[in-house]
Amino acid sequence: MIEVRGLTRRYGDVLAVDDLSFTVEPGKVTGFLGPNGAGKSTTMRVVLGLDRATSGTALVNGRPYASFGEPLREVGALLDPGAAHPGRTGRSHLRVAARANGIPRRRVDEVIERVGLGRAASRRIKGYSLGMRQRLGIATALIGDPGVLMFDEPINGLDLDGVRWIRGLLRQLADEGRTVLISSHLLGEMEQIADRLVVIGRGRLIADATTEQIVSGLGQVRVRVRSPRPDVLRARLRERGFEVERVDDHELRVEGSTAEEVGGLAHALDVPLHHLSEVRQSLEDAYVELTTGSVEYQGREPVLTAEEAR
Amino acid sequence: MRAVTRDVPVVRVFARACAAEWTRLWTVKATWWFLAAATVTMVGIATIAGLEAAADPDPPRGRSAWAAAAVTGLPGQFALLALALTAVTSDYATGGIVPSLQWTPRRAVLFLSRTAVVVVVATVLGVLLASAATVASFVTAQPLLTLAGASDVLPDVAFVFAAGSAFALGLGFLLRNTAATLVTVFLLMLVLPLMLPNFGHEWLSWVADRLPGSGAAFLLIGEVPGMSRTSSVVTLLCWAAATLLLGWLRLSRDDANR
Numbered sequence: 001m002i003e004v005r006g007l008t009r010r011y012g013d014v015l016a017v018d019d020l021s022f023t024v025e026p027g028k029v030t031g032f033l034g035p036n037g038a039g040k041s042t043t044m045r046v047v048l049g050l051d052r053a054t055s056g057t058a059l060v061n062g063r064p065y066a067s068f069g070e071p072l073r074e075v076g077a078l079l080d081p082g083a084a085h086p087g088r089t090g091r092s093h094l095r096v097a098a099r100a101n102g103i104p105r106r107r108v109d110e111v112i113e114r115v116g117l118g119r120a121a122s123r124r125i126k127g128y129s130l131g132m133r134q135r136l137g138i139a140t141a142l143i144g145d146p147g148v149l150m151f152d153e154p155i156n157g158l159d160l161d162g163v164r165w166i167r168g169l170l171r172q173l174a175d176e177g178r179t180v181l182i183s184s185h186l187l188g189e190m191e192q193i194a195d196r197l198v199v200i201g202r203g204r205l206i207a208d209a210t211t212e213q214i215v216s217g218l219g220q221v222r223v224r225v226r227s228p229r230p231d232v233l234r235a236r237l238r239e240r241g242f243e244v245e246r247v248d249d250h251e252l253r254v255e256g257s258t259a260e261e262v263g264g265l266a267h268a269l270d271v272p273l274h275h276l277s278e279v280r281q282s283l284e285d286a287y288v289e290l291t292t293g294s295v296e297y298q299g300r301e302p303v304l305t306a307e308e309a310r
Numbered sequence: 311m312r313a314v315t316r317d318v319p320v321v322r323v324f325a326r327a328c329a330a331e332w333t334r335l336w337t338v339k340a341t342w343w344f345l346a347a348a349t350v351t352m353v354g355i356a357t358i359a360g361l362e363a364a365a366d367p368d369p370p371r372g373r374s375a376w377a378a379a380a381v382t383g384l385p386g387q388f389a390l391l392a393l394a395l396t397a398v399t400s401d402y403a404t405g406g407i408v409p410s411l412q413w414t415p416r417r418a419v420l421f422l423s424r425t426a427v428v429v430v431v432a433t434v435l436g437v438l439l440a441s442a443a444t445v446a447s448f449v450t451a452q453p454l455l456t457l458a459g460a461s462d463v464l465p466d467v468a469f470v471f472a473a474g475s476a477f478a479l480g481l482g483f484l485l486r487n488t489a490a491t492l493v494t495v496f497l498l499m500l501v502l503p504l505m506l507p508n509f510g511h512e513w514l515s516w517v518a519d520r521l522p523g524s525g526a527a528f529l530l531i532g533e534v535p536g537m538s539r540t541s542s543v544v545t546l547l548c549w550a551a552a553t554l555l556l557g558w559l560r561l562s563r564d565d566a567n568r
Contacts, residue, residue: 049415050408050566061315066415069318077412083405085338092337093409100330100413102318140409147311178311 001026001179002047002148007056009042009203016042018203019056024181024196026147029174031194031211032183039203040183041079044152048077060148072101076141077150081133081157086126090117090136093125097140111139116165130157138166148179155189167193191215223254223262226275233271237262250274320419327414327423334410335427340396348389348439352382356443360450374459375448379440380530383467386439387474387526390432391499394475395491397428398482398557407567417562421483425554429475436471437464466529473546474499476554477522483557486567498549499523507535522549 002024009017017039024030034040045051047058049066058064060075068074084093094108112121115135120128128136134157141149154170155163170193174180184190190197190211197214199207207214227233230252234244243255254262259278266273335341356378363369401407414420441464448455478495485491503523506514515536518524525542528534534542 045566048412050411051568052563052565063315066417068315068415069320069323070316071415072413073312074315079408080405083408085334085400085404085406087338087340088334089337092333096330096334096337097409097413099333100326102322102326145311147313176311 001061002150002181003057003059003062004043004047005057005059007043007046007058008054009039009046009051010054016203017046017053020200020203020205021056022198022205022208024179024198026179027174027177028195029170029180029182029193030196030198031190032181032198032200033185033187033190034183034200034206036185037202038200040200041152042203043200044077044079044150044181044183047150048075048079050079070101070144072097072103072140072144072146074144074146075148075150076144076146077152078134078137078141078154079150079152081130081137084125084133084136087124089124090121090128090132090139093136094121094139094143097143101144103144107143107145111143114142115139131159131162134158134162138169146178149173149181151180151182153184154182155184163189221256221258222279223257223259224251224275224277224279225254225262225266225273226251227266227271227273229271232269233262233266236265236269240265253279323414323416324419324423327419328427330413331423331427335397335431338400340400341393344389344393344396345435348386348393348435349442351389352386352439352443353446355382355385356447357450360447360455363447363451363454369451369454371454373455374463375444375451375455375457376459376463378447379444379463379467382443383436383440383470384527384530386443387436387471388496388499390436390471391474391478391495392492394428394432395478395482395495396488397424398479399486399488399491402486402567403488405567411566421558421561425476425479428479429472432475433468433472437468440464440467469543470526470529470546473550474522474526476550477546478553480550480553480555480557483561484553486560499526503527503534520545522546525549 004023005021007017007020008015020039020043032040032043042051043058046053047060047065049064060068065071065075088096091108091112094111095105097103098105098108112118115138117132117135117139120132125133125136134154138151138154141151154166158166167189170180170182174195182193194211197207197209197211198205199214224247225233227250230246230250234246234252237244237252237254237257242257245253245255247253259276263273263276266276359378359381360375401410410420411417414423444457444460448457478491481494482491485494498521500523503518503521506518506521519536519541522545524534524537525545528537528542529539529546
């Protein structure tokens with residue numbers, strides 16, 4: 001479990017992380033979302049004890065990361081796949097990690113196999129593609145069989161097979177009861193992978209809820225309706241207080257209504273319908289809505305908390 | 311996956327960190343290149359000196375071949391100082407300090423293990439190469455030189471390599487940049503101690519006598535005006551202790567690599 005409480009990190013005049021609190025629970029894939037510069041990487045670095053917090057705490061399994069004698073058995077983290085000595089082979093890189101944490105040498109070959117690095121493990125890291133560096137970083141994260149995993153943009157640089165592989169891997173890790181936190185700017189990917197989302201903007205918490213709640217709980221439900229007589233329908237919908245937008249000669253978009261309501265009304269009015277559907281807000285829309293708001297947002301409270309979303 | 315956190319004695323954490331540092335040091339080519347450079351410099355110079363002595367029409371007889379250990383140590387030390395400082399600065403240049411601190415998050419443990427491993431390696435290599443240089447000059451100059459007098463020379467050689475590598479490593483932790491650290495080491499160990507006394511100002515000579523290079527030169531070849539054995543040892547120790555302390559303060563207080 002990862003617990004971040006009142007975390008603030010200031011670089012000179014810049015407030016990178018501002019009184020951020022959230023909890024990442026085991027058994028779920030938690031997505032860490034936010035625009036560039038939102039403070040995601042800084043938060044992850046503070047959790048790992050790499051950067052100092054100006055105030056607040058970040059605990060892993062109830063303890064500061066720097067207090068672990070065998071940290072790789074507690075937390076596996078991949079922050080920057082490029083952060084490795086290019087002159088060392090992948091296998092040597094993993095051997096250093098294993099020796100520092102008292103992990104048996106056979107684990108090195110096991111994780112090389114698990115991430116599919118194969119014979120590339122004997123080559124120097126400078127010859128690796130970004131995808132291979134990602135796999136090496138993930139191998140390092142897995143080497144201690146830790147209960148907590150943190151990946152910063154793990155999908156970057158992976159090909160389609162790699163993306164499918166990591167999606168399966170993250171799901172498997174969470175299903176095994178591990179705590180999994182991933183940051184990514186690929187929102188569509190997050191929607192497919194993450195059970196929960198922690199959304200931040202300008203260092204502040206914007207939303208902390210399940211992916212489903214964020215997608216359905218934020219934007220209005222919209223109904224798309226096509227009819228040869230849209231004017232009659234529009235007039236009656238407006239009378240009922242719905243916001244109706246005319247898309248073209250035959251199509252309307254109704255905010256905040258449901259397909260049942262619009263369909264029932266059309267039937268009562270004897271208006272024929274050629275199309276009727278509910279448009280679910282994509283995570284991307286919700287995300288843009290959330291993070292755009294954060295730019296002007298001045299208060300201290302998050303826009304949506306888990307409790308509100310429930 | 312382990313359910314409960316296991317607390318490991320700090321001695322074992324330190325021993326593991328030392329083992330990791332050992333592997334880290336010997337799994338990059340740079341270490342082997344610096345070792346090769348030191349070997350070529352020290353053994354090469356000793357061999358040439360031995361051959362020249364043998365070819366001398368009025369050869370020096372009965373002198374100790376161990377002089378080669380000290381004399382070749384003066385240029386040879388720079389290869390091992392470079393080895394020591396890049397053991398730290400390459401971690402910052404490549405971003406490797408992030409995984410280093412992830413795997414050994416207790417910064418005191420990382421600092422002490424890296425310092426211990428690098429200083430011991432540089433010192434042992436320095437002593438071994440100085441001995442090899444001695445044997446090379448003894449063999450090539452036969453039968454002019456003797457092998458007596460090791461105990462007069464080797465402790466000084468070991469001390470110069472130990473204090474010098476600790477100084478270079480501490481500076482690496484402080485500056486975090488290979489070029490800046492290398493230039494500073496060369497200035498303080500070689501250039502300034504040689505140049506400053508030549509200007510004729512007394513205070514510049516006073517400054518030169520307090521630089522680490524003057525202490526190293528006196529202990530190795532002894533021809534440094536104004537220096538004594540005690541002042542050389544104290545100067546080298548002070549520089550090594552000061553850069554290690556400042557390097558530790560930077561590592562312990564600052565963010566990993568920002």
